[in-house]
Amino acid sequence: MAFISSGYNPEKPMENRITDIGPKKYDQFYPPVIAKNKGKWLYHEILEPGVLVHVAEGGDEVYTVRVGGCRLMTTTHIREICEIAEKHCDGHLRFTTRNNIEFMVDDKSKVDALKKDLETRKFPGGSFKFPIGGTGAGITNIVHTQGWIHCHTPATDASGTVKATMDEVFKDFQDMRLPAPLRISMACCLNMCGAVHCSDIAILGYHRKPPMLDHEYLDKICEIPLAISSCPTGAIKPAKVEWKGETVKSVAVNNERCMFCGNCYTMCPSMPLSDQIGDGIVLMAGGKVSNRISQPKFSKVVVAFLPNEMPRWPSMTKTINQMIEAYSKDARKYERLGEWAERIGWERFFDKCELEFTHHLIDDFRDPAYYTWRQSTQFKF
Amino acid sequence: MKHETPLLNQLESGPWPSFVSDLKQQAEVRAKNEENIEFQIPVDAVEDLLGVLELSYVDGTTHWKHGGIVGVFGYGGGVIGRYCDQPQNFPGVAHFHTMRVAQPGGKYYTAEYLRDLCDLWDLRGSGITNMHGSTGDIIFIGTTTPQLEEVFYELTHKFNQDLGGSGSNLRTPADCIGSSRCEYACYDTQALCYDLTQEYQDELHRPAFPYKFKFKFDGCPNGCVASIARSDLSFIGTWKDEIRIDQEAVQAYIGGEMPPNAGAHSGRDWGAFDIQKEVIALCPSDCMKYEGGKLEINNKECVRCMHCINVMPRALRIGNDRGCSILAGAKAPILDGAQMGSLLIPFIKVEEPYDEIKEVIENVWDWWMEEGKNRERLGELIKRQGLQKLLEVTGVTPDARHVQEPRSNPYIFWKEEEVEGGWDRDIDEYRKHHQR
Numbered sequence: 001m002a003f004i005s006s007g008y009n010p011e012k013p014m015e016n017r018i019t020d021i022g023p024k025k026y027d028q029f030y031p032p033v034i035a036k037n038k039g040k041w042l043y044h045e046i047l048e049p050g051v052l053v054h055v056a057e058g059g060d061e062v063y064t065v066r067v068g069g070c071r072l073m074t075t076t077h078i079r080e081i082c083e084i085a086e087k088h089c090d091g092h093l094r095f096t097t098r099n100n101i102e103f104m105v106d107d108k109s110k111v112d113a114l115k116k117d118l119e120t121r122k123f124p125g126g127s128f129k130f131p132i133g134g135t136g137a138g139i140t141n142i143v144h145t146q147g148w149i150h151c152h153t154p155a156t157d158a159s160g161t162v163k164a165t166m167d168e169v170f171k172d173f174q175d176m177r178l179p180a181p182l183r184i185s186m187a188c189c190l191n192m193c194g195a196v197h198c199s200d201i202a203i204l205g206y207h208r209k210p211p212m213l214d215h216e217y218l219d220k221i222c223e224i225p226l227a228i229s230s231c232p233t234g235a236i237k238p239a240k241v242e243w244k245g246e247t248v249k250s251v252a253v254n255n256e257r258c259m260f261c262g263n264c265y266t267m268c269p270s271m272p273l274s275d276q277i278g279d280g281i282v283l284m285a286g287g288k289v290s291n292r293i294s295q296p297k298f299s300k301v302v303v304a305f306l307p308n309e310m311p312r313w314p315s316m317t318k319t320i321n322q323m324i325e326a327y328s329k330d331a332r333k334y335e336r337l338g339e340w341a342e343r344i345g346w347e348r349f350f351d352k353c354e355l356e357f358t359h360h361l362i363d364d365f366r367d368p369a370y371y372t373w374r375q376s377t378q379f380k381f
Numbered sequence: 382m383k384h385e386t387p388l389l390n391q392l393e394s395g396p397w398p399s400f401v402s403d404l405k406q407q408a409e410v411r412a413k414n415e416e417n418i419e420f421q422i423p424v425d426a427v428e429d430l431l432g433v434l435e436l437s438y439v440d441g442t443t444h445w446k447h448g449g450i451v452g453v454f455g456y457g458g459g460v461i462g463r464y465c466d467q468p469q470n471f472p473g474v475a476h477f478h479t480m481r482v483a484q485p486g487g488k489y490y491t492a493e494y495l496r497d498l499c500d501l502w503d504l505r506g507s508g509i510t511n512m513h514g515s516t517g518d519i520i521f522i523g524t525t526t527p528q529l530e531e532v533f534y535e536l537t538h539k540f541n542q543d544l545g546g547s548g549s550n551l552r553t554p555a556d557c558i559g560s561s562r563c564e565y566a567c568y569d570t571q572a573l574c575y576d577l578t579q580e581y582q583d584e585l586h587r588p589a590f591p592y593k594f595k596f597k598f599d600g601c602p603n604g605c606v607a608s609i610a611r612s613d614l615s616f617i618g619t620w621k622d623e624i625r626i627d628q629e630a631v632q633a634y635i636g637g638e639m640p641p642n643a644g645a646h647s648g649r650d651w652g653a654f655d656i657q658k659e660v661i662a663l664c665p666s667d668c669m670k671y672e673g674g675k676l677e678i679n680n681k682e683c684v685r686c687m688h689c690i691n692v693m694p695r696a697l698r699i700g701n702d703r704g705c706s707i708l709a710g711a712k713a714p715i716l717d718g719a720q721m722g723s724l725l726i727p728f729i730k731v732e733e734p735y736d737e738i739k740e741v742i743e744n745v746w747d748w749w750m751e752e753g754k755n756r757e758r759l760g761e762l763i764k765r766q767g768l769q770k771l772l773e774v775t776g777v778t779p780d781a782r783h784v785q786e787p788r789s790n791p792y793i794f795w796k797e798e799e800v801e802g803g804w805d806r807d808i809d810e811y812r813k814h815h816q817r
Contacts, residue, residue: 026486125393136645167395
């Protein structure tokens with residue numbers, strides 16, 4: 001493994017240095033039919049799950065075949081995507097915000113061959129490489145974070161929980177039988193890199209044990225005042241600790257005030273909190289971001305804790321399925337999961353989804369908690 | 382394979398694409414190395430990554446260390462240091478840093494360009510990516526410190542391509558597909574996103590903020606990039622005039638010639654389309670009626686929720702007087718609970734060179750950089766100092782659109798200059814009429 005230099009000279013880092021040029025400009029990647037009709041689209045239609053047509057004012061059409069993507073993908077897989085794009089789409093493709101891949105062709109006659117090609121490609125283990133779907137009143141790809149594959153704060157895995165869930169709801173990826181779109185999102189800790197807090201169903205990794213204190217290193221590695229100020233509940237204070245016969249500067253944690261957000265660990269690596277038993281999954285439901293009919297909503301916690309059950313998280317997928325089936329059976333056309341829950345009332349939501357309501361689901365975090373308690377005699381038995 | 386992975390192997394079955402199968406195929410490609418690539422990081426990095434992930438599946442916790450300050454010269458963002466906490470067992474991933482590569486607007490690509498990225502990352506990294514990260518960047522996962530400058534040099538010199546943002550920076554702005562392929566787009570999301578990204582490269586690469594800052598651009602109130610939930614400044618397309626109606630097409634929907642909601646509900650028999658039930662009755666502001674075979678909209682009362690347009694895209698179209706609304710302060714729960722974006726600018730034209738928009742942004746930043754505490758997101762500062770303060774620093778005239786409802790407590794913080802005669806009064810004068 002000989003080192004290959006690209007031309008960068010560490011002796012003179014500023015020589016010929018190019019910086020701050022930004023991303024590639026978007027329009028150099030547009031397929032010709034997109035470049036020609038930008039801003040002139042008249043309407044669109046979903047012809048079947050995963051297949052869209054957009055029609056322009058002048059009559060031009062673009063057919064899009066949408067397939068699920070893993071988000072985590074290797075160059076071998078990307079090269080295969082490129083090969084498909086070159087074979088069918090003159091070398092053009094795009095990704096959606098939910099990590100689907102879209103192959104676009106400018107003529108209906110090209111759709112069948114493209115679909116057939118995509119459907120026949122499978123991994124040796126049996127899974128599809130490019131399943132077609134993810135449109136309309138169904139379930140599209142799950143946006144998610146890194147999890148155990150590459151992150152230092154997760155309480156669960158991301159790619160694994162998503163694979164397990166998408167296998168379980170796969171029929172709804174390839175169907176449009178639901179009352180409205182149902183968006184599932186996944187974040188492996190409270191930081192929520194993916195901001196899953198406004199999803200129809202959110203899978204959230206969560207720690208349940210206060211941080212451990214690595215007294216020997218804490219003062220050497222961390223800025224103690226930063227660790228203290230990072231705590232949103234004020235549970236951390238400075239402390240002098242006896243450590244192997246020496247007095248060291250460290251911190252003390254008031255465990256009862258800890259709500260396990262992990263912000264102290266983000267500021268101070270000597271306060272790790274991950275744990276095999278403590279860590280697991282929170283399920284949230286009823287959020288949305290669109291302004292359609294009702295206003296955007298936050299997801300609500302509906303299951304306070306499920307254990308990490310590797311590799312397929314069966315309790316989690318079972319609970320998600322219960323919610324989807326109850327919603328599918330009971331909601332009205334166009335009604336999002338959260339709109340349905342509000343119409344029937346949350347007490348009824350827990351009945352219909354066969355979920356247990358526990359004390360953990362009553363908000364006790366600061367002022368906003370008050371606005372979630374019931375100040376009325378209007379409720380259902 | 383170098384490591385047994387019985388738990389991960391169970392994720393190879395089932396219909397959804399298996400990331401485990403993909404990683405295994407990558408491990409094989411590297412081991413065989415038919416292209417004779419002089420790999421610049423360990424050839425077995427992917428096998429070791431599978432090994433360390435299997436270990437996490439066994440013991441239910443991560444094996445990545447916290448932190449590690451690495452980067453490219455002159456930038457404070459774009460690279461995230463990552464080290465394995467079991468380097469003796471998995472030397473191939475002992476150093477395994479992430480590089481964020483700024484993605485193009487709308488995430489359109491050519492195969493040629495993606496292959497160039499693959500060539501670069503096969504040579505100098507693990508060949509593993511995220512397409513895409515949550516903020517939108519192309520993510521290269523896994524390389525060693527000596528490769529960072531080399532990757533950056535090749536990206537900039539060969540591909541005319543920059544790194545994205547990380548840390549207390551402006552994060553790589555992200556947009557929806559916009560007018561490039563969507564009839565609902567009220568402005569060119571890609572053009573605005575690109576212009577602001579270029580304008581604020583310094584803020585993107587050199588940390589000067591209290592914490593992260595995100596721009597996201599939605600072309601319409603449907604919100605496909607979820608800007609209202611996850612960006613400090615959210616730009617959502619909208620319009621001020623009338624929804625355009627094609628009455629013939631309305632009849633075609635009623636007659637069943639066109640599928641409602643662009644065919645999105647075709648997986649179930651919901652019965653014949655009923656305009657009264659599915660459109661008129663669901664309008665949140667009750668501003669529509671269908672009488673005498675004609676659809677009428679009282680546009681003054683319309684709140685532009687998009688429902689009727691979504692249901693009948695061939696009959697109803699967005700208005701012509703278009704622009705965007707700007708909302709401020711959305712974020713995920715850390716630290717002080719989740720926040721949705723709050724309306725700051727009800728309507729602003731989106732026209733090059735976007736000076737009006739840039740003025741809003743810079744006023745917000747000036748305030749936040751002056752007043753924001755370490756790791757305080759804009760939304761938390763707005764909560765701490767108040768929406769009134771945000772309106773004041775941005776010079777926005779308050780109106781009823783800024784609130785769901787007026788305040789129900791009368792604890793109003795009047796300023797001295799707002800009260801006639803000021804606050805200084807003469808106690809002796811007062812005592813002349815009021816005994817002690």
